[in-house]
Amino acid sequence: MSSGRAPTRLHRDALALAAAGVEGAAVSRACREAGPRAGPGEVAARLARRAARAPGDPDEVAHRLAALGARVAVVGDDAYPARLAASWPELGAPLWLFIAGPAGRLPDAPSVAIVGTRRPSLDGLTVARELAEAAAQAGAVVVSGLARGVDEAAHEGALAAGGATVGVLGSGLGVDYPRGSAALRARVAEAGGLVSEYVPGTPPRPHRVLERNRIIAGLVDAVVVVEGGARSGALTTARLALEQGRDVLACPAALTSPQAAAPLALIRDGAQVVTAPDDVVDALGLLRLGDRGGAPRPGAEPAGRDLGGLAGELATLLSATPRTIDALAGATGRPASAVLAAVVELLAAGLAERRPSGVVRVPR
Amino acid sequence: MSRARVTWARTVAQVGLEAREVTVEVHVSGGLPGFHVIGSSGAPAREAADRVRTALAASGLAVGSRKVLISLAPADVPKLGARFDLPTALAVCAQLEVLGQEALRDVVLLGELALDGTVRPVPGVLPSAVHAARTGVRRLVVARGNAAEAALASGVDVAAVADLTEAVAVLGGAPARPIEPPAAPPSPRARGDLAEVRGQLEARRALEIAAAGGHHLLLIGPPGCGKSMLASRLPTILPPLDDAAALELAAIRSVAGLLDGVTLDRTPPFRAPHHSASAAALLGGGAGVARPGEVSLATHGVLFLDELLEWPRRLLDALREPLEEGVVRIARSRASVAYPAAAQLVAAANPCPCGGGRRCVCREADVARYRARLSGPLADRIDLAPTVTPVGAADLLAAEEGEPSAAVAARVAAAREASALRQGRGVRNAEADAVTLRASARPAALAQLAAAVDAGLLTARGHDRALRVARTCADLGGVDAIDADHAAEALGHRLALPEAVAG
Numbered sequence: 001m002s003s004g005r006a007p008t009r010l011h012r013d014a015l016a017l018a019a020a021g022v023e024g025a026a027v028s029r030a031c032r033e034a035g036p037r038a039g040p041g042e043v044a045a046r047l048a049r050r051a052a053r054a055p056g057d058p059d060e061v062a063h064r065l066a067a068l069g070a071r072v073a074v075v076g077d078d079a080y081p082a083r084l085a086a087s088w089p090e091l092g093a094p095l096w097l098f099i100a101g102p103a104g105r106l107p108d109a110p111s112v113a114i115v116g117t118r119r120p121s122l123d124g125l126t127v128a129r130e131l132a133e134a135a136a137q138a139g140a141v142v143v144s145g146l147a148r149g150v151d152e153a154a155h156e157g158a159l160a161a162g163g164a165t166v167g168v169l170g171s172g173l174g175v176d177y178p179r180g181s182a183a184l185r186a187r188v189a190e191a192g193g194l195v196s197e198y199v200p201g202t203p204p205r206p207h208r209v210l211e212r213n214r215i216i217a218g219l220v221d222a223v224v225v226v227e228g229g230a231r232s233g234a235l236t237t238a239r240l241a242l243e244q245g246r247d248v249l250a251c252p253a254a255l256t257s258p259q260a261a262a263p264l265a266l267i268r269d270g271a272q273v274v275t276a277p278d279d280v281v282d283a284l285g286l287l288r289l290g291d292r293g294g295a296p297r298p299g300a301e302p303a304g305r306d307l308g309g310l311a312g313e314l315a316t317l318l319s320a321t322p323r324t325i326d327a328l329a330g331a332t333g334r335p336a337s338a339v340l341a342a343v344v345e346l347l348a349a350g351l352a353e354r355r356p357s358g359v360v361r362v363p364r
Numbered sequence: 365m366s367r368a369r370v371t372w373a374r375t376v377a378q379v380g381l382e383a384r385e386v387t388v389e390v391h392v393s394g395g396l397p398g399f400h401v402i403g404s405s406g407a408p409a410r411e412a413a414d415r416v417r418t419a420l421a422a423s424g425l426a427v428g429s430r431k432v433l434i435s436l437a438p439a440d441v442p443k444l445g446a447r448f449d450l451p452t453a454l455a456v457c458a459q460l461e462v463l464g465q466e467a468l469r470d471v472v473l474l475g476e477l478a479l480d481g482t483v484r485p486v487p488g489v490l491p492s493a494v495h496a497a498r499t500g501v502r503r504l505v506v507a508r509g510n511a512a513e514a515a516l517a518s519g520v521d522v523a524a525v526a527d528l529t530e531a532v533a534v535l536g537g538a539p540a541r542p543i544e545p546p547a548a549p550p551s552p553r554a555r556g557d558l559a560e561v562r563g564q565l566e567a568r569r570a571l572e573i574a575a576a577g578g579h580h581l582l583l584i585g586p587p588g589c590g591k592s593m594l595a596s597r598l599p600t601i602l603p604p605l606d607d608a609a610a611l612e613l614a615a616i617r618s619v620a621g622l623l624d625g626v627t628l629d630r631t632p633p634f635r636a637p638h639h640s641a642s643a644a645a646l647l648g649g650g651a652g653v654a655r656p657g658e659v660s661l662a663t664h665g666v667l668f669l670d671e672l673l674e675w676p677r678r679l680l681d682a683l684r685e686p687l688e689e690g691v692v693r694i695a696r697s698r699a700s701v702a703y704p705a706a707a708q709l710v711a712a713a714n715p716c717p718c719g720g721g722r723r724c725v726c727r728e729a730d731v732a733r734y735r736a737r738l739s740g741p742l743a744d745r746i747d748l749a750p751t752v753t754p755v756g757a758a759d760l761l762a763a764e765e766g767e768p769s770a771a772v773a774a775r776v777a778a779a780r781e782a783s784a785l786r787q788g789r790g791v792r793n794a795e796a797d798a799v800t801l802r803a804s805a806r807p808a809a810l811a812q813l814a815a816a817v818d819a820g821l822l823t824a825r826g827h828d829r830a831l832r833v834a835r836t837c838a839d840l841g842g843v844d845a846i847d848a849d850h851a852a853e854a855l856g857h858r859l860a861l862p863e864a865v866a867g
Binding site: 324329330336337338339341342345347354357 | 819849
């Protein structure tokens with residue numbers, strides 16, 4: 001624990017509980033059992049009895065946190081984000097958070113979550129990046145989940161604008177997930193912070209990735225959904241945000257794009273439409289309430305399933321907007337030589353077309 | 365002084381790159397006083413006579429009131445320039461008996477005379493010196509300013525003289541002053557480095573392939589996106605010139621009067637003529653005997669044609685044959701000369717009529733029409749057409765430096781080595797025999813190219829050209845056999861060319 005404040009009983013309890021493998025779902029259950037009037041200390045005590053059956057080593061967790069430059073924050077603590085504390089206990093805010101960042105706390109400013117699919121089109125990547133840049137330039141904190149695709153682009157955009165950005169992890173701190181993202185995580189930690197409710201080293205699991213969405217929703221004033229399929233986790237984040245009274249915005253995308261399903265469903269159900277990056281900035285000032293998200297509608301699977309690796313990847317990235325070879329190479333991280341060969345494969349298969357300004361997807 | 369006695373001195377005339385031996389004969393008689401030059405005609409001959417006579421007088425070697433007849437033999441060799449002044453003056457000196465005829469045996473003299481007797485440098489000394497060395501000449505006497513250049517030709521003793529008096533003394537047996545090393549060694553020409561190019565992955569790859577295989581390249585991108593910068597970096601990844609190529613290039617520069625270095629320059633040249641250049645400037649020309657043009661000055665290096673669509677069609681068409689054959693032949697009134705023209709073409713063009721960029725408002729049909737203007741005999745020789753994208757200011761600051769030229773040059777050198785083992789040194793993949801290359805391709809690669817022809821992505825003529833690029837891709841990958849991926853990449857590099865039809 002980095003700051004000079006003495007750890008309270010609650011801090012020690014939280015470390016012990018986390019070390020014993022208690023996660024968000026168990027905390028929520030204990031909250032319900034304790035009743036709405038129970039304070040964090042009471043919930044912790046209730047959980048401690050259960051955790052005593054399989055005790056962990058809180059000192060070891062504390063050491064690992066210290067090694068990662070992180071500290072634990074508990075509800076009621078001044079390092080615990082105020083907006084998120086408002087969601088305790090009914091809306092499932094975590095009892096404790098591990099925060100790695102400057103001074104062990106997150107920046108206090110209007111915040112926006114920019115979330116979406118891990119497999120966006122290049123349009124989606126560009127939009128996520130530009131929205132994040134605009135928001136960061138306006139002084140907002142950009143919060144996202146540090147996943148591949150839209151999340152990464154949002155963090156990158158905020159960093160490029162020199163703004164603050166917070167990454168909420170679906171794993172413990174110090175886990176290389178997504179693999180190879182260590183550099184980005186380090187930059188995010190420096191420019192805002194990394195947040196996790198799991199003991200450092202906890203591997204990512206699908207349920208944890210979904211659980212962290214409630215933290216993303218709880219940390220921000222507004223959630224922007226950039227691209228996502230019909231069953232995208234971004235829809236979960238949007239639903240949780242509405243429950244917590246946050247604004248929900250969605251970026252319209254081409255009907256033909258399989259990644260348009262999530263934002264279009266949200267727009268149909270009354271989410272605010274993003275027509276320009278500044279709409280996000282305005283929303284942060286206005287804090288309008290969006291309508292409830294409805295049932296997602298089925299969307300098409302991305303084209304190019306039967307193509308080879310890179311060609312298949314490119315088929316997903318391409319849209320009606322022409323893309324240069326350089327843009328495709330940048331998005332896939334592959335050399336231009338391989339991208340050129342894969343594009344020729346797509347052209348030969350009739351899945352893409354060459355325009356003077358780049359390559360476009362042929363609608364199927 | 366016998367009336368019938370003829371004295372002579374040897375020199376060399378330059379007809380383009382070709383050196384021709386010339387003997388200056390002098391006869392002095394007691395006829396009507398005069399100083400006549402024959403074997404050369406017009407104003408230049410009269411001016412030469414006046415220069416030589418005045419320079420002799422200024423050096424204390426006045427001819428007096430006698431009839432001096434000077435003949436430059438053979439008469440049918442075109443003799444351009446003032447390089448015959450020095451041999452003429454010394455042949456006259458032999459006539460005046462300040463110098464024995466024997467002192468001029470096996471000596472070649474080249475130099476212009478100032479009116480006060482100073483010897484001035486002349487262009488084209490290097491090829492003349494090479495010729496002299498080859499024909500067993502003992503000694504070459506040139507102006508001080510030409511000494512270093514003449515010394516590039518090994519096998520001949522070069523004596524540099526400041527003026528006519530010193531020339532007489534040196535030929536009379538006085539020790540020649542040593543050739544002074546240049547005051548400041550010429551700094552290697554700053555050409556930049558590929559590391560300065562950020563992003564541009566496609567263009568960088570195309571540049572590397574162009575360097576390794578000698579393929580012609582077309583950069584397509586809006587103004588200010590870095591096309592010229594990329595093109596000017598090509599020489600930094602080309603292998604350095606070998607002895608023969610460096611000497612040939614130096615000879616061309618010498619004839620053009622552009623040889624400034626004192627050491628043999630092994631950097632491949634980069635020439636970027638403007639699109640308002642004349643045919644004579646581009647291909648070579650000028651009165652009498654043609655001087656080398658840009659295409660020859662770029663030989664063994666890069667000829668960069670910016671704004672390709674702004675160039676007059678007839679110039680581009682005229683450029684095709686020299687680039688194809690590696691030699692340009694120019695006939696002028698006095699002589700027909702041939703200059704090397706083995707340049708690699710790098711062209712640049714805007715992507716659309718408005719210039720392109722983010723604010724482009726051109727319709728696709730207009731763009732297609734604009735691109736169609738690229739077709740023609742010259743564009744048909746282009747094998748790589750990468751898109752160069754403008755890099756935003758933020759990206760410029762954020763993007764990492766590109767790979768440095770030295771690293772790319774190493775791969776290029778390795779690929780050249782591989783192609784030399786297969787088809788012999790000096791034959792780059794762009795000139796390699798298609799039959800040989802086909803033998804080094806896997807069936808899958810040939811099938812890929814055949815499928816592209818069937819799908820209308822490639823013309824039958826483009827097939828062999830794409831095969832050559834695929835060969836270079838394989839060489840850069842260190843692979844013996846051309847694979848389907850190499851063929852696909854080669855096709856990818858042609859996508860922006862007009863002959864390729866969208867699939």
